[in-house]
Amino acid sequence: MCNDDILRVVIEGQRAITCDDEVEALGVTPGLKQSTVSGLLSGHPLKLLSRAPEEELKVLKRLRQWAYSITPTLTLWRDDCLQLEIGRCLLVHGGLERLIEKITVELDRRGFTTHIGVGPSQESAWLFSQTSRSPQTAQPADGAPLEAQLAPIALHRLDEFAKDVAALNKAGVRRFGELLALPQDGLRRRCSQAFCNWIDRLLCRVEVAIEDFHPEPEYGDIAWLGYGSTNNQELIQPMAQLLQDFSQFLRNTQLQTQHIRWDFIAAQGESPQLHVHSSECHNDPNRWLEQSRLKLERLQFDDLIEGISLTACELSLAQLTTQDLFLESKHQEPLSQLIDRLRSRLGFQAVSHVYERAEHLPEYCSFIDANQLSAPATKEKNLRRPFWLLGSPQPISQRGNQLYWLDALEIISGPERLEDCWWSQPTSRDYYIAKTGAGQPVWIFQDRHNRCWFLQGIFE
Known part of the structure; x- marks a missing residue:
């Protein structure tokens, strides 16, 4: 999409294949020669674009992921069509008319012009989509046989069978009505086997099995x-809609993710990006939107934003979680959600986790890491340990038999012996729980090699 006044026409083989509404209003239609297009649009700023099949394929694959929310039986047809098998899902979507309306609205919101066709076979649906110019004419006529619906369609639509169509035209057969009136034996004598097989599939004379689509573990939508807008608040609504569609895709595929990326498509220049991380895998669109809004508040746009792209490339299988039967915790915010909010507001490295490590010496048995998102489950130990451990043991003064830290210490329990590093620098300690004169419990130990005392941690 562009906000300038330049008219754009896509050209392939010296002929126009598509154009926007403004160009079409000036008399340009698909199929016109390039010279005719230039003549009709003389006096207007014009830009002729070459067709980009690779980009079209990317768009079709992205739409195929979206269409998976409608039906799992879908396929790419030729190089410019997406076909859905909807016969088994009409009841779910409220009937054919409501489903067509939904598809039209969703594709229009994504910036696509649709030509929809409905038929009992892939070939017939494609033909009807080539001849119907609006969703209202896409539905088959009530009670009309398929042959009657195909009768007025010209054979030149079958560009992949140019030789067969040319041979039929020489015999005066130019429309499907005239073709279907021919005996099958006569048709097979005049046309190739591939063309006859195509007609058999068109008329549902043979049954064709369509394999269900299995989406890749990645997602993208625009x-x-x-x-054009530089107002952050105007971007919230389309972002919310993209997240709703994304969440529906995750539920359909039973996937979750911890990371999404927003690309804000600018009219000119580079498109800013916004990365959003979560502390756990989930598919909740409201949580993603809350995090995205917090990050979006700090983002400023120097250019007009015309579109928003949502990408998720790190999808994993959803993990089942137990639910509260009596909903006693429904008003309690999960810890992971609070962590996500703080990280979105303060930065990813601002919130860290404390984890255990399989070490004997206390100063080595825990570590802090902001990148890890969950701590491994550990067995509960019946050992009394302080929550606050010093980074390294601090010396304690000794006068005679009395220990001092701030003031005199009184040992109330112990000892507990810990030994380690026998292979390099042997360590042997006797740990005690003591308390200060003010009643503050502390964790101290005596080094059994040099008989010195140290403070290891402070109890709450």
Whole structure:
């Protein structure tokens, strides 16, 4: 989408294959020669674009992921169509008319012009999509046989069978009605086997099995604003809609993710990006939107934003979680959600986790890491340990038989012996729980090699 006044026409083989509404209003239609297009649009700023099949394929694959929320039986047809098998899901979507309306609205929101066709076979649906110019004419006529619906369609639509169509035209057969009136034996004598097989599939004379689509563990979608904007608040609504569609895709595929990326498509120049991380895998669109809004508040756009792209490339299988039967915790915010909010507001490295490590010496048995998102489950130990451990043991003064730290210490329990590093620098310690004159419990130990005392930690 562009906000300038330049008219754009896509050209392939010296002929126009598509154009926007403004160009079409000036008399340009698909199929016109390039010279005719230039003549009709003389006096207007014009830009002729070459067709990009690779980009079209990327778009079709992205739409195929979206269409998976409608039906799992879908396929790419030729090089510019997406076909859905909807016969088994009409009841779920409220009937054919409501489903067509939904598809039209969703594709229009994504900036696509749709030509929809409905038929009992892939070939017939494709033909009807080539001849119907609006969703209202896409539905088959009630009670009309398939042959009657195909009769007025010209054979030149079958560009992949140019030789067969040319041979039929010489015999005066130019429309499907005339073709279907021919005896099958006569048709097979005039046309190739591939063409006859195509007609058999068109008329449902043979049954064709369509394999269900299995989406890749990645996701991408785009929403176009229809205008340019630098106002962050105007981007919230399309972002929310993209996340709703994304969440529906995750539920359908039973996937989750910890990371999404926003690309804000600018009219000119580079498109800013926004990365959003979560402390756990989930598919909740509201949580993703809350984190995205917090990060979006700090983002400023120097250029007009015309579209928003949502990408998730790190999808994993969803993990089942137990639910509270009596909903006693429904008003309690999960810890992971609070962590996500703090990280979105303060930065990813601002919130860290404390983890255990399989070491005997206390100063080595825990570590802090902001990158790890969950701590491994550990067996509960019946050992009394302080929550606050010093980074390294601090010396304690001794006067005679009395220990001092701030003031005199009184040992109330112990000892507990810990030994380690016998292979390099042997360590042997006797640990005690003591308390200060003010009643503060502390964790101290005596080094059995040099008989010195040290403070290891402080109890709450």
